[in-house]
Amino acid sequence: MMMKQRIIKHRFIKQRLINIFQLGIKELYSLRYDPVMLFLIIYSFTFSVYMIAKGNVTGVVNAAVAIVDEDRSQLSQRINDALLPPQFLPPEQIGLDEIDTAMDAGRYTFVIDIPPDFQADIMAGRQPVIQLNVDATAMGMAGTGAGYIHRIIAHEVTVFLKGAEPKEPVSIVTRARFNPNLDASWFDTVIEVANNITLLAIMLTGAALIREREHGTIEHLLVMPLTPAEIMIAKVWANGLAILVAASFSLYVVVQGLLAIPIIGSIPLFLGGTVLYLFSVTALGIFLATLARSMPQFGLLALLVFIVMIMLSGTHSPLESMPVLLRSIMQLVPSTHYINFVKAVLFRGAGLDVVWLDIVAITIIGSVLFIAALLRFRKTVTLTQV
Amino acid sequence: METRLRRGDVTLAIEIPPDFGKDLKRGRQPQVGVWLDGSLPFRAETAKAYVLGVHQFYLDDLVRSQFGESLQALPVNIETRFRYNQNFESVYAMVPGSIMMLLIWVPAMMTAVGVVREKEMGSITNFYATPVNGFEFLLGKQFPYLGLALVNFTCLVLFAVFLFQVPIKGSFLALALGALLYVIATTGFGLLVSSFVKTQIAAVFAAAIISVVPAINFSGYLSPTASLEGGARVMSQIFPSTHFQQISLGTFTKALEIGDLVNSLLSIAAIITVYLLLALTLLKTQER
Numbered sequence: 001m002m003m004k005q006r007i008i009k010h011r012f013i014k015q016r017l018i019n020i021f022q023l024g025i026k027e028l029y030s031l032r033y034d035p036v037m038l039f040l041i042i043y044s045f046t047f048s049v050y051m052i053a054k055g056n057v058t059g060v061v062n063a064a065v066a067i068v069d070e071d072r073s074q075l076s077q078r079i080n081d082a083l084l085p086p087q088f089l090p091p092e093q094i095g096l097d098e099i100d101t102a103m104d105a106g107r108y109t110f111v112i113d114i115p116p117d118f119q120a121d122i123m124a125g126r127q128p129v130i131q132l133n134v135d136a137t138a139m140g141m142a143g144t145g146a147g148y149i150h151r152i153i154a155h156e157v158t159v160f161l162k163g164a165e166p167k168e169p170v171s172i173v174t175r176a177r178f179n180p181n182l183d184a185s186w187f188d189t190v191i192e193v194a195n196n197i198t199l200l201a202i203m204l205t206g207a208a209l210i211r212e213r214e215h216g217t218i219e220h221l222l223v224m225p226l227t228p229a230e231i232m233i234a235k236v237w238a239n240g241l242a243i244l245v246a247a248s249f250s251l252y253v254v255v256q257g258l259l260a261i262p263i264i265g266s267i268p269l270f271l272g273g274t275v276l277y278l279f280s281v282t283a284l285g286i287f288l289a290t291l292a293r294s295m296p297q298f299g300l301l302a303l304l305v306f307i308v309m310i311m312l313s314g315t316h317s318p319l320e321s322m323p324v325l326l327r328s329i330m331q332l333v334p335s336t337h338y339i340n341f342v343k344a345v346l347f348r349g350a351g352l353d354v355v356w357l358d359i360v361a362i363t364i365i366g367s368v369l370f371i372a373a374l375l376r377f378r379k380t381v382t383l384t385q386v
Numbered sequence: 387m388e389t390r391l392r393r394g395d396v397t398l399a400i401e402i403p404p405d406f407g408k409d410l411k412r413g414r415q416p417q418v419g420v421w422l423d424g425s426l427p428f429r430a431e432t433a434k435a436y437v438l439g440v441h442q443f444y445l446d447d448l449v450r451s452q453f454g455e456s457l458q459a460l461p462v463n464i465e466t467r468f469r470y471n472q473n474f475e476s477v478y479a480m481v482p483g484s485i486m487m488l489l490i491w492v493p494a495m496m497t498a499v500g501v502v503r504e505k506e507m508g509s510i511t512n513f514y515a516t517p518v519n520g521f522e523f524l525l526g527k528q529f530p531y532l533g534l535a536l537v538n539f540t541c542l543v544l545f546a547v548f549l550f551q552v553p554i555k556g557s558f559l560a561l562a563l564g565a566l567l568y569v570i571a572t573t574g575f576g577l578l579v580s581s582f583v584k585t586q587i588a589a590v591f592a593a594a595i596i597s598v599v600p601a602i603n604f605s606g607y608l609s610p611t612a613s614l615e616g617g618a619r620v621m622s623q624i625f626p627s628t629h630f631q632q633i634s635l636g637t638f639t640k641a642l643e644i645g646d647l648v649n650s651l652l653s654i655a656a657i658i659t660v661y662l663l664l665a666l667t668l669l670k671t672q673e674r
Contacts, residue, residue: 037588044595051617052603060431064612089613103469104646106632109610122461129463136471137479137639138610140428146466147435151442157462172418172441174434177391179424187427199594207587214507214586296499299590303491306594340394347425348392 019226023234024241027208031242041242044196045250053189053259060145061184065091066108068099073119075160079112082152087145099133109135109142110149122157178264178347186261187347191315193250194342197243198309198335201278202302204239206285209377210298228377232286232370240278247274264349273341273359280334280366287373309335314343334369337361387421397423398433470640481552482634483607485542489565490572490601490627493535495593497576501527502589505580520669524662528573535569546638555641564633564647567654571626572597574661581668600625607631629653 031037065088069076083091091112094102099111113131115121121128132149134142179186212221221231248271255261288305292298312326313335322330330336337358344350344358352359390396401419403409409416420437422430471478501524504510513523543561546552554561576593583589601607604614604622611622622628629650636642636650 034585034588036583037585037591040588040591040595048595048599051599051621054616054618061609062613062615064610101646104636104640104642105649106606106610106635107612109612125461127461127463129465132464132466134466134468135610136468137635138606139476139479140609141613142468144431144435146468147439150464150466151438153462153464161461171415172420172438174420174422174437176422176424176430176434179427179430184427187425196595199598200591203587203591203594207590211585211587295503295586295590296496299495299499299586299593300492302590303495303594307487307491343425344392344394348394348423350392350394354393 016227016230019230020234020237023221023226023231024238027235027238028242030208031204031238041200041246044200045193045246046254048196049189049192049250049254050258052192053185053255053261060087060141060148062086063088063110063141063145064108065089065110065112065149066094066099066102067091068094068096068111068113070096070116071114071118075119075122075157076114078160079114079153079156082156083149087148103133103135106135109138110145112149112153122161178349185259189255189259189261190251190263190342190346191339193247193255194335194339195310195315196250197247197274197278198281198338199306200243200246201239201281202285202288202306203299204243204285205235205282206289206292206298206302207295208235208239209286209289210292210295214295229374232283232374232377235286236279236282236370240275240282243278244271244274247271263346265345265347266349266351267346269352269355270342270345273338273345273355273362276359276362276366277334277338277341280362280369283366283370283373284334287369287376290373290376290379309333312336314339331361332365334362334365337365391421391423394423394425397429398437400437477550478552478639479635481546481550482638483605483631485539485546485565486568486605486607486627486631486634487601488542489535489539489569489630490575490597491594492538493531493569493572494576494579494597495590496534497528497531497573498579498583498589498593499586500531501577501580502583502586505584506586520666524577524665524669528570528577531573531576532569535573536566539565539569552638554638556637557643558637560642560644560647560651561633561637563644564630564637564651564654567651567658568626568630568633571654571658571661574658574665575626577665578661578668581665597625597627601627604628605631606635623653624657626654626657629657 062085065083067076067080069080080091092108094111096113099113102108103111111133113133115128115130118128118130130153132146132153134146136142248267251263251267251270256263284305285302288301289298292301312322312330313333314330320327341355341358341362344355387396387399387401391399399421401421403416403418406416406418418441420434422433424430501510504513518526543554547554575597579592579596580589583592600621603609604611604618604625605627606622607627611619611628614622632650633647636647
């Protein structure tokens with residue numbers, strides 16, 4: 001008697017797995033027949049990542065500088081020549097009356113005004129004043145860049161006066177680990193891959209559910225001997241797999257190959273963590289889809305959730321500089337842990353011993369989201385507004 | 387040190403060599419090593435700037451304590467003027483930028499999905515049977531979303547002024563005119579997206595993926611457009627966000643008047659024309 005029950009139960013589980021597998025295949029087919037969608041997935045993991053690497057500017061890179069040289073001396077020329085790439089674009093010479101219009105139009109972030117008789121005053125020890133105008137609306141660049149220009153001018157003037165490099169009682173050497181030149185494109189590119197994973201996971205899965213509801217095919221599925229859990233797991237694995245393939249391609253071919261960005265960490269570990277993250281974000285996508293009644297509603301809801309997730313999870317500004325309350329709230333969001341995980345694994349070469357806590361957090365949040373989504377899914381599946 | 391940097395619990399490690407104090411007194415120029423966690427380049431950059439600043443301050447202090455006040459540390463005075471935003475508060479840059487971003491994402495996505503919804507549901511065939519032409523159809527679809535976007539704009543400005551206390555220092559007229567043109571452009575972008583996608587998922591996704599990167603990264607929001615190069619520069623110019631960012635930031639924070647912003651306004655107008663013509667052409671080719 002016990003034996004027979006066990007066999008039935010075993011068959012039942014097997015049947016469920018087959019169901020989940022076949023539903024997932026169906027999901028992949030519907031993706032295949034949407035060429036624009038496929039193109040967009042490829043676009044976001046190749047072209048868009050490439051653009052970020054080549055075009056994005058964070059920190060002081062290519063800062064646009066203009067010099068109003070009222071002195072035209074050897075010293076002012078030296079200052080001009082000391083503003084070098086990659087931090088600065090070659091300085092442009094402009095007139096005193098052009099400063100306001102040029103800065104209003106955002107053509108230059110920094111304008112240096114060297115007064116008449118500057119060199120003569122320096123030689124005479126009269127401490128002339130150089131004016132440095134900074135466009136303070138360029139938040140990422142203004143503060144640090146002004147600091148650099150300060151040091152460059154001070155250095156040039158000192159060297160000019162003494163005829164040699166200044167002797168300091170203590171010298172300081174800064175070295176950056178993991179990214180020696182502090183090349184921001186390394187960071188931005190990999191984060192773009194992570195952000196795309198988040199965006200796609202939410203949108204693809206959630207939208208797939210909404211579409212079935214709007215077309216009424218979800219009712220067909222529900223009258224079949226399938227449980228909501230099977231339908232959901234199928235959506236999670238199929239869409240998760242598609243994104244995982246695209247992300248791996250992006251990392252191996254675009255980031256490592258085309259862009260030659262060195263990744264010191266273990267990519268298999270990264271992909272393993274990504275699988276768990278995909279589970280948790282696709283569950284979030286389904287959860288959001290159960291809240292929305294139509295595709296436009298879902299689109300907006302998903303976008304707003306996505307924007308908050310990427311802005312506050314430690315990509316644009318480090319988590320430790322946020323208010324404590326916000327930081328605690330963000331601990332409940334899977335992307336915070338994921339970004340932390342990505343940074344540790346891919347940039348600092350951290351192993352499982354360092355990142356296990358993040359992985360556990362992602363899994364727990366994912367399970368909670370999945371259960372919440374399942375409960376809502378059962379309840380709301382028939383409430384559709386067409 | 388290596389392990390803790392790897393764990394990410396230190397951002398910065400200072401290495402002071404043995405005999406540092408002794409060497410300093412004997413004038414042997416000891417070297418202090420500073421290790422930065424480079425995995426977050428902008429944070430490392432800021433940390434580096436602070437370290438160098440502290441170092442300079444220490445040197446000045448050392449010189450002063452040894453030689454008395456008579457010795458001047460620097461032969462030149464550098465007077466830094468932080469224009470437009472004296473206290474260097476990010477809210478004055480963030481709020482105008484957020485208005486720019488929200489006014490592209492929401493209207494573009496709504497419009498795109500609005501049109502594609504009719505395609506996917508099949509109700510668009512009703513229009514083919516009526517004497518409504520393509521141009522009328524597109525504008526008719528755009529109009530309500532345009533109205534909605536203007537309501538959004540009004541709310542956002544009220545939020546900015548009253549909730550975030552970011553005053554409009556420049557011309558409100560320029561801001562309003564810029565916003566009107568901008569939302570025509572962004573809803574037009576939505577129409578353009580709708581003309582080449584077939585499913586609502588693709589519409590939502592296309593509107594998001596195509597506009598997020600240029601709006602955040604290339605619009606002058608994160609970094610000045612003057613520093614962009616190559617493809618990014620081109621992308622920033624053909625996308626309306628960059629021009630509206632100029633207007634939004636200009637009127638809120640830079641106290642600009644309408645005359646200063648004519649170029650940005652004209653650029654958006656040109657972009658609108660291109661979007662609408664493209665959308666119309668694509669829609670026509672699909673009808674056949």
